[in-house]
Amino acid sequence: MLRRRMLIMLGVVLLVVLGLGGYKAFSVYQQIQAFTKPKPPVSVGVAMATQQPWQSLLPAIGSLKALQGVDLSLEIAGTVKTLQFESGQKVKAGQLLLQLDNDVEKALLGTAEADQGLAQIEFGRGSQLVDSRAISRGDFDRMAAQLKKASATVAQLNASLAKKRILAPFSGTIGIRQVDVGDYLPSGTMIATLQDISSLYVDFYVPEQVLPKLALGQVVRVNLAAYPKQTFDAKISAINPKVDDTTRNVLVRASLPNPDGNLLPGMFANLQVLLPGENTRVVVPESAITYTLYGNSVYVVEPRKDADGKPEKDDKGEPILTANRRFVDSGERRGGLVVINKGLHAGEQVVSAGQLKLNAGANVAISVDKTLQADQNSPPRVD
Template structure:
């Protein structure tokens, strides 16, 4: 009886062990089946590399300056008698701006003119007398010197009177006046600013490596914060013949027309020097480039091939796509595009979004929006 019970117990234990082994084996089988199924394709955006004309440009930042601009000042002291301009108006060359009190100078001029008249009369009388040898030659020379001195005094007072009347040195826009009638102005006092803004200079700096590429009359294109989205064009008029010791940069000056006086001196400008000539370059969207310490790279999308060098297709009959990480040499970047100098050919398809999920050889699928955009014909 005891033996029979032991055999039954051993049989039950064996059945339990077999059941557990079968369950474990089935679980392992499921795990193996799960890992043997290929992972789903990673959805990415993609665009094709294209070859197009590319004009090289030199970016810089600069400051706008008036074609002519001065702060108007007085040379001699005096009291303002009349202000002959309105703030912000357009003035012409030699237009009177300020009249200072000149009564004392006029009185002095009248005295000097009277002395000049007397000196002229005495000189004429002396000339007739010296011809008759009635006076000595030295006396006649003294009369001649007095006449010259009287002429110089009148010219000096006329010049002083002219400085009491401030004229515009050139045509332009005058700024906000800084003086009023009755103000006493000492020498050097600023009246207002005068700016000729019909044309503007833009001064900027470029590194010394750019000097061989620069030339007078090369075109520039600039933009300012006051008019977002608008661009203004000008031309280089001068290149400084000296490189700055501290920065190793060279100063460049360009000029541009300022229609309607929209641009003002002192504005900050972002600009580009448009270098002559265009060359064909392969370009891709800037988002396609992965920048690392080891170099710049792109993920190129290719069809997966089998051992017979034929494309492997999925269950929908479409070729399976994989990515290859390829290191490239990049050039200029502009307007969301970057030039690829080496490592990529025109027509190759590159990933533009989703690179963080990828590794070399990863299975990918192009997003529908990206695929439809790539299928559209190029528009010239």
């Protein structure tokens, strides 16, 4: 009787152990099946690498400068007697702009001219008398020296009178005047600015590495904050023959016509220098590039191929697409597009949205990338 009970208990324990073992084995089998089962494809947006006309540009920033510009200031002190200009007026070269009080200098000049006249008369008489030896050569030399001294005094006073007035050194537009009639002005006082803005210069710096690509006459596109919807064309007129020791940059100057006078010196300018280079380049959307410390890369969408090199298909007969990572040499970016210098050919498909969900070799399914224009979205391609 006891033996029978022991056999029944042993059988029950054995059944429990077998049941637990079977359940565990079934769980392991399910896990194995889950891991070995192909993962569903990742939905990504794709775009086609295209070959497009591309003008290479060198961006830079600069400022506008007048063809000629100067701050008019006084060389000597004095009281303003007359002002011959209005703020913002166009003036011509040689036009009188300001006259200081010069009554004292005029009176001294009259005295000096009288002395000069007398010295001239005495010198004329002496030149006749010295030939007949009526006067000594020493007396005649003193007469000649006296004439020179009187002439120098006249010239000095004329120079002082000239410094009492300011003439326009060139034709241009004069700025807002800073003085009034009757003001006593110390030397160095600025009265106004004079700018010739019939044509302007655009000065900007470029790295020394691009010097071989620059030449006189090259076109520079200029954009100004004051006129955001307009682009102005300038031409390189001068390249500084010295590289800056601190920044290793080179100063470049471009000439910019300004027939309407709308552009003013001092304006900030965004520039793009048109560089020589290839006319067509392979480009992809900027969103397709993944930037890392190890290099820039893209995910290229390609059909998975079997051992015979034929495209594999799923149970619906559709080609199985995979995303393979490829490192590329990217170049200039503009208008949402990036130039690919090396590593990608025109006609290849690249992932433009959904890269963060991808691993190399992952299966993908094509979806529309709403961030791209309709003509940039491309259907899956099968070779």
